[in-house]
Amino acid sequence: MSDKKSKLASGSIIILLGSIILRLGGFIYRFILSRLLSTTGYGIVGLTLPFQNALITAASGGVPPAIAKYVAEYNAIDEEQMVHQIIVTSMKLMIFMAFIAATVMLIISEPVAIGMWNKPEVLMPLRLVALIVPFSVIVGALRGVFQGYYNMLDLFYSKFLEQIFTLMFAVILVLVGWYASGAVLGTALGFLMALVGSYYLYKRDIRDKFITNEFNKIPVREELKILVKLFKFAIPVVITGIAEIFIYDTGTFFIGMFQPIMLAGFYTNASAMSRIPLILANSVSTSILPAASEADSLKDKELLTMYIHQSYRYTAVTTLPVCAIIMVYATPIMTLFFGADYAPGAEALWILVTGMFFFSIYLITSSMCQGLGKPQIPMYTLIVGSIVNIVASFLLIPDYGISGAAVATTIATFVLMILTIVKLTQLSEVHLPYKDLGKIVLAYFIMVVVLWLFPINIIGLILGSIVGLIVYLLLVLAFKALKKDDVVFIEHLVDKTGPLKKYLTPVVSFIYKHAG
Template sequence: MEEADVSPRENPSESPNGSSKILRGSFLMMVSYLFFRVGGYLYRFILSRMLGPEGYGLVGLTTPFQGIFQVLSAGGFPPAISKFVAQHNAVDEKDMARQVILTSLKFMMVAGTLFGILIFFSADWIANFYFQKPAMVYPLQAVALITPFSVIVGALRGAFQGVYKMELVVASRAVEQVFMIGMAVTFVSIGFYAAGAVLGTAFGFIASAIVSIILLKKYVWVLFPKPVNKISFKDELVLLKTLLVFSIPVAITALSEMAIYDVGPLVIGRYLPAQDAGYYTTADPIARLPLIISLSVAAVILPAASEAASLKDKVLLENYITQSYRYVVLLVLPLCVGIAIFAQPLLSLLFGSNYIFGAPALSILVVGMTFYTLFMVSSSIIQGMGHPRLPMIILIIGTVLNIILNFLMVPMYGIIGAAVATTIVAFSIMVVILWKTCHITEVKLPYLDFAKIGFASAIMGLSIYFIPKMDLELFGTVIDLGLLAAIIIAPIIYTIIFALIGGFTKRDIRVVRRYSKKFGPLSGAVEKVVKFIDRFVK
């Protein structure tokens, strides 16, 4: 089916609504999340050195509360906006698509303000009673400034995704990152300590909210002209109820998702010194690096699956799902193998030698994130199919299990116990949701592709594992030349092995060639690689 030259309807990968939409949207979302991750790493790289393990540990213990109150304020509406805007737009209901955005914004702005007030007044109790760390009061109070603006950003990004304007998401994230880093460094430099880092995040969301509103007016409202007849208050309440029915399970799911990897820091902060939280907080974002790929695909597959389900196109749906899984595993698995092998050099390079004590936790935690990437894609597929409660139920069970395991293992094994607990839970929920996704969609997983990817990743891992360590100190930072060599060699080995075992398809060749001209000066090199791969494609 993949290689035959058929009509766009028969081969969804070649149609404007087929795999090209998934790939283009996923690529742009990947750029967006890359901005977010690269900016986040730069933020952590600078602040970890400015604050030290203890001060950075305080920021790390504040981050889960920032995420919790952002999710509570947003109420699960961004995915709901994405789904219903795509759904109404697919059947040419422009007025309803516009109203979904407006109604959601009203609700989210009120919720964001209320939860901002709540975190401000509860900060003292959280810092002094639970963590017994008075220095956390001001960073927690600074979170109150984030929530009202973060919900605006979340709502508008949901609207951008719903109309497949992923480039607007990239723009809003770029603005957020630039202001967040600049203001955080400024506030910490003038003596605001850990609270300054959180205030920098707040100013990043404020700037992003302003830019997102401008982008909405210029690029989205033109698609949904203002209706002649204004919707009644009663009808708007009905719409709000519909959105809440979908979004509340999504919000609970999001909270549970956060709990999968944020329970660890919260339990560590309870039993261990702040510097241990600093070690774990530096390991955690590196372990989440593969999520750039899964998040980008998940953001696109939700409205795409919703659209395919609305059109009752099983061929299109199957193509969306199998290709989403395949591309995620193709990129994520070798990346996770590399991170696990070079955990210590990565921590030393990014955060300094003071943080290498987090390396064992990183090597374990990145394995859990490998499992979690597949869970995220499956969760978005099921949500797009109209089953938001299923991921919620699975995650709630996983969260309870994670809390129990962390409280049992952290006091005994420290940060390694937190990493092991998270990995066990990630594997468990992945297995369950993959089984349910196949049952609901009646789509079989590409097991053969997974096996080939696993084999190529294993050979790559064995090859780079024996690269000798060659430390070089440059400007006070220890750089492992073996890590730099692995970054160059690993993709070459992986690509060659995967090509030799017939892992690539004609569709892969067509996709790469379609976008090869956008690589600029590297286009020639990309074409040579494609020609090499094409020799082994049947």
């Protein structure tokens, strides 16, 4: 059992550390482009993001999570041929869908930019989005393989390559005069370089190590059966993914319809900053999908219960203090990262960060449902949440601008969080650790009060964060909201800190001693 506990913690910590680095890189990208482009130019880039995200999700067809599930499942029972065939068949499918999605983007770009938004300056950037899709979805397939093999390090390398080359190409193209179009084209080139690097990693760490045999080509009828198997899992996932885009980006779309372009830039940066808590949730949700699938295939209820309880405690105890800091210090944070011109985005940020906590809990729940073979559950709840978001955005954004967009998103994420938790409880017959979560939430509210005692500026941000986090940690330990098993996660984190390990080890010992 200790190995199983370690697997979730170690997989999560690799994704966590990688996500922190990647998120930092994302902020560097936004930091630079926010200053290279005008607020209007950056707003144009922001308006293309919903289409980038939606087209990539639609083109991938939900196949990467399906790859992760079935690779983990067949690898667990040493079915090497099925692992190989899942990879081959899914890759064919994704390449086909990628070119369909790129064609659709070229067709709809003018009706959206000119017809719906009446913003002709957005037309060329929207058209360039079509170049991103083919490269991105093939990279997505390879990442699904990495996830299925618990190879979280290669998953991180793949994303890092995408980000570093996107930043490099986008900056160069903007500087040579391509303006907002250069930023979009830079993303396409970043995915191209990530594709090259990801294939190399796949061949080195997966193909040459785990799929060592040569297999005959299977009959078309058998491959069609695999396609059906993939589609049964993938269709709910892709609908879920597109609905997730509606949760993130509905506000941006309606801002494009009802508000000036520069407000799209404000909201885009506020939305990015509010998603910092999702770094922590993603680190756990990426690992919990194959872990839950494994526990389900082994029919191990005790193991599944442990994964569920640990996942929620990890997520709540780490995301809530981050949410508190962002909520209280929204204005100095926006100014610090993006410049004084983007300070008006703070009015959306402090609202959105609450919604992103709700979404963090949803992410964990969604991955568990997918791992248990029920991807339709998060699909249905996200469809409901998306409808709520669309209606609320349409009603609120014309009068309340980016604040209305933030409120609409927060309402929607709360609805889908509650619905998904209810369905997971029914599916797994495992209840959330409500008592522990209640203690963590209480510590969060006390931390918010402490933060408000400091001035709302950059100095207050630094001092308040230090004091607030110390108070929060002591309260969590005093309330016995963490369990001794949870310290496995912290130990893995400390093991990755290099020379700081000797100083942090006593802290870990202190936490273990006072854990419940």
